[in-house]
Amino acid sequence: MTVRAGSCLCGARAYEIEGEIDAVWVCHCSRCRKASGSSGNSILIVPRDRFRWVRGEDHEVTFALPSGYSITRCRTCGAPLPAETDETNIYVTAGSLDTPLGRGVRTHLFCASRADWDRDEPDVRYFDERSR
Secondary structure (H helix, E strand, C coil): CCEEEEECCCCCCEEEEECCCCCEEEECCHHHHHHHCCCCEEEEEEEHHHEEEEECHHHEEEEECCCCCEEEEECCCCCECCECCCCCEEEEEHHHECCCCCCCEEEEECHHHCCCCCCCCCCCCCCCCCCC
């Protein structure tokens, strides 16, 4: 069985996922944009019985808004951690994977809320490494 590993930016909090992942989901709602500081929140939806934490239980802190939205981050580096707010699934931040996924984005959610800048300009540039 395939096992994929993931962790926060500093490596203090780490997890493993057993089995295959269907694809990546990207949520473009304003809360996910603000929580990620980017165009959206890229997640993997993983059944609870296939997810396990391997270290760092004391390195997490959860921030909850009155609306019910919450985000859990590493107490040391501030990186977003998988969300455990659902009784059936864990919502794993795709960027926290340490091993290749071999899958791409299959679903975009809340596209009507997408930021107006979330698009490529006609003269977009691509670099394989940091630009100079």
